[in-house]
Amino acid sequence: MWNKLQNLLGITQKKPLYIRALKKQDLAAVMSIERQMYRYPWSEGIFEDCLRVGYSNWALIKDNQLIGYAILSIAVGEAHILNICLAPASKGKGLGQQFLMELIAVVKTKHADSIFLEVRPSNTAAVKLYKKAGFKKIGQRKNYYPAADGKEDAIVLSLDLTINPV
Numbered sequence: 128m129w130n131k132l133q134n135l136l137g138i139t140q141k142k143p144l145y146i147r148a149l150k151k152q153d154l155a156a157v158m159s160i161e162r163q164m165y166r167y168p169w170s171e172g173i174f175e176d177c178l179r180v181g182y183s184n185w186a187l188i189k190d191n192q193l194i195g196y197a198i199l200s201i202a203v204g205e206a207h208i209l210n211i212c213l214a215p216a217s218k219g220k221g222l223g224q225q226f227l228m229e230l231i232a233v234v235k236t237k238h239a240d241s242i243f244l245e246v247r248p249s250n251t252a253a254v255k256l257y258k259k260a261g262f263k264k265i266g267q268r269k270n271y272y273p274a275a276d277g278k279e280d281a282i283v284l285s286l287d288l289t290i291n292p293v
Contacts, residue, residue, distance in 0.1 A: 149184035156193040167273045206234040208244040245281035262286045
């Protein structure tokens, strides 16, 4: 009741930017972002499986709204960022960098020494973000992503947390 009254009077404080565990209830918002941002989005079933099997699943929340999400696999001293995405309206504001730094902090608490990910070469903003964070190219996967004209390669990046304490 108090929260409702505060909302009506316009005196609520907006929560700062933070991350929290992704929940099944978040999937509608996740799928909305996923479909807006990717020509070949993951299915809702893939996200459900990620939640079910216990991957490290995160939501980025700003002003009580889910504006981003990330799915990581963390095991045997390594982390793999499987999917990370921000809502279109949240891009270009430094929020991706903040989210990535939070995820790196999470990975460190799990005692991983390195983080891996794949990224499309055509996703130049993401490539720039990862390089700025200290990720290095360690390889390339041929024909990894579906693309309008067939397939697109993936750049494989790694961040060594033993020498890059970010």
